[in-house]
Amino acid sequence: MWEDAEDTLRRIFPEGFDICEVGPLAWESLHDDLKPAVLDQLFYAWWEAEQDRKARTEQTGGAL
Secondary structure: OHHHHHHHHHHHOOOOOOHHHHHHHHHHHOOOOOHHHHHHHHHHHHHHHHHHHHHHHHHOOOOO
């Protein structure tokens, strides 16, 4: 689901997108009965992406 959401965003925004947009799109694509089973995994993937984004922003001297 994560990779599918990334692929979708790459097609829609070929110039780039915020990695933190992947999680919500992946979540929306799930059937409601699957959401409880993957919530922890999706949150972890989002958290890792957010930490990477924050580190890149701090390295370049930009504000979040």
